Amino acid sequence: MSENIDNQTPPSGGRGAHVCLTPALLPLFNVEEYIVVVIDIFRATSSICYGIENGAEAIIPVSQVEECSAYREKGLDYLLAAxxxxxxxxxxxxxxxxxxxxAEKVAGKTVVLTTTNGTHALHLSRAAKKIVIGSxxxxxxxxxxxxxxxxxxLLVCAGWKNNFNLEDTLFAGAVIDQLKSNDFELDDAAIAAYDLYQAGKHDINAYLKKTSHGERLKKLGIEKDIEFCLQVDVTTAIPVLDGERLVKQG
Amino acid sequence: MSENIDNQTPPSGGRGAHVCLTPALLPLFNVEEYIVVVIDIFRATSSICYGIENGAEAIIPVSQVEECSAYREKGLDYLLAAxxxxxxxxxxxxxxxxxxxxAEKVAGKTVVLTTTNGTHALHLSRAAKKIVIGSxxxxxxxxxxxxxxxxxxLLVCAGWKNNFNLEDTLFAGAVIDQLKSNDFELDDAAIAAYDLYQAGKHDINAYLKKTSHGERLKKLGIEKDIEFCLQVDVTTAIPVLDGERLVKQG
Known part of the structure; x- marks a missing residue:
């Protein structure tokens, strides 16, 4: 019976590669035992990876437009995105x-980015050994x-308003696909993400179009952004959280 | 951006077939707008379907062994399972x-069944239009x-201690597979469950064996129960919640 089984923790031997399908499930994980990867494919973590690659000194994610505008008073070098x-x-x-x-816009600058889901996931993960950004x-x-x-x-899908979404899960599966050869122990959500990535990887854009979320994003008129966010390996920088700022790893 | 998108509700036209991947996500759904199917494949909802099929008058799910034993004082006709x-x-x-x-054991009897995850899911779903049991x-x-x-x-996966699990999700996908021809609108979790079912349906037992959960269940020595619970269409009764009792639908 399920009730006889221990809660979600990494394996005692070897390494675990686990997936948290929405931030609402983060309290079930002992985040301090993991490097956390925050994933919000449309569009926060894609924009962050691209901005750090293009020489942004730092990107500061905040939840509210008001928090973002508060940075206006702190100095002219901040770029504000909302x-x-x-x-x-x-x-x-x-x-x-x-x-x-x-690069033209962000090189050498600090950007303050308003992102509800991404900031929520980062905030809930703050006890992690390290927090990095994936796309x-x-x-x-x-x-x-x-x-x-x-x-x-621990791959943390930011989802939308705590709901599960396919694009973040598919990306988690893409990471599992690359980690698999390194003997990571997978949890059920990691196995699911991996199998969903196998189902969608030949044309991720087409796969995601069948989702209701895809329909909604289309209505927002950001198809070009979506196409951009689904490009694989066009950057190499790994944004890492340092205090409240995301900076280039290493 | 995700933050501009409405929360999880059924479609205004047509019908929705949605999946709640763990009870921790139930607060995100307006359960009063759904018929809820509670799913706890290993083993609560499988045992409930089998018991109702075999003539149990009712099955009462409770969380704690102590609640179960409290029924001892209410009458000799109760069978207590813990x-x-x-x-x-x-x-x-x-x-x-x-x-x-x-049938030999349960026909004409009321069974009080201790099941943490199943009871948790039922309790959180109690505002639904109707609650039925699936396996x-x-x-x-x-x-x-x-x-x-x-x-x-709304297919509610009981999971284990609020965590996602593959066996409940695969079953949700099997239901979606049968509903799909009826023009239900699917959410991302329903699409994921359906695709995972496609990945596993040819040999569900083999598919689930690769999960860490499968390993743990094996250690509990209930392989025969697992095999039993993965039999398809050996019963036709649909248990439905009536007050605190699960009885035969119709």
Missing amino acids: ERDGKVVDGFDFGNSPFSYT FLNLTALSTWLSAQNENV | ERDGKVVDGFDFGNSPFSYT FLNLTALSTWLSAQNENV
């Missing part, structure tokens, strides 16, 4: 499209780095 | 193995009945 209903909020420098995170853009660089650490890995 | 660490608790009539739910044993009868109702369907 959007609502697909439009840049008045008085902000840009929105959440990865196309805003080019299809840095898939192989991230997976190679994770394999080289002698630590348990 | 086990810890794979063994029947002293003073109880039997444990949670489906093999205890034969591979009654898969087609259940799916046919669900299709004939003009209602949204």
Whole structure:
């Protein structure tokens, strides 16, 4: 019976590669025993990977537009990114499209990014050994780095408003696909993510289009962003959390 | 961005078939808009389907062994089922193995069954339009009945201690597989469950053996129970919640 089985912890021998399917499930994990990878494919963690790759000094994720604007007073070097209903909020420098995170715009700058789901996942993971940021853009660089650490890995899907979503889960499965050869012990969610990635990997964009979420994203008019976020291995930087700032690892 | 997208509700037109991957995610659903199917394949809902099929008058699920024994004082006709660490608790009539739910043992009787995860899921779903019980044993009868109702369907995986598990999710996918032809709108979790079922359906027992959960269940010495619980369509009764009692639907 299920009730006789211990709660979710990494294996005592070897390393675990586990998947937390939504932030609502994070309290079930002993996060302090893991390196956590935060995943919010559309679009926060894709934009963060692209921005750090393009020389942003740091990216600070916040939940609320108001928190973001509070940074205005702290110095002119901050770029502020916030959007609502697909439009840049008045008085902000840009929105959440990865196309805003080019070297021309962000090199040498600190960007304050408004992202509800991503910030929520980061906040709940703060007791982790280390928190890094993943997206299809840095898939192989991230997976190679994770394999080289002698630590348990927890892939945290930011989801949307604590709900499960397929795009974050598919990416978790893509990481598991690369870690698998390194004898990580997988939990049920990691096995599921891996199998879903196998089902979708030949055309991830087409696979995700059949989801209701895909329909909704389409209505927001961000198809080009989606296509951009599904590019594999176009960056190598691994953003890591240092205090409240995401900076380039190593 | 995810934050611009509405929370999880059934579609305004048509019917939704949604999956709640663990009871921890139930607060995200408006359960009062659904018929809820509670799923705890190993072994609570399989035993319940088998017991109701075999003429049990009712099955009362409770969380704690102590609650179960409290029924002893209410009348001699109650059979009490409780086990810890794979063994029947002293003073109880039997444990949670489906093999205890034969007609010889349960016909005409009320059984009080101790099941932590199943009871938890039932309790959290109590505002639903109706709560029924699913397992591979009654898969087609259940799916046919669900299709004939003009209602949204929410498949609630009991999981283990609020964690995601593959066996409950695979069964949810098996139901989605049967509902799909009826124009139900699916959420991301339903699509995932369906695709996982496609990956595992040719040999569900073999598929589940690769999970860590499978390893743990094996250690509990209940392989025969597992094999029994993975039999498809050996029953047709649909247990439905009436007050605190599960009885035969219709």
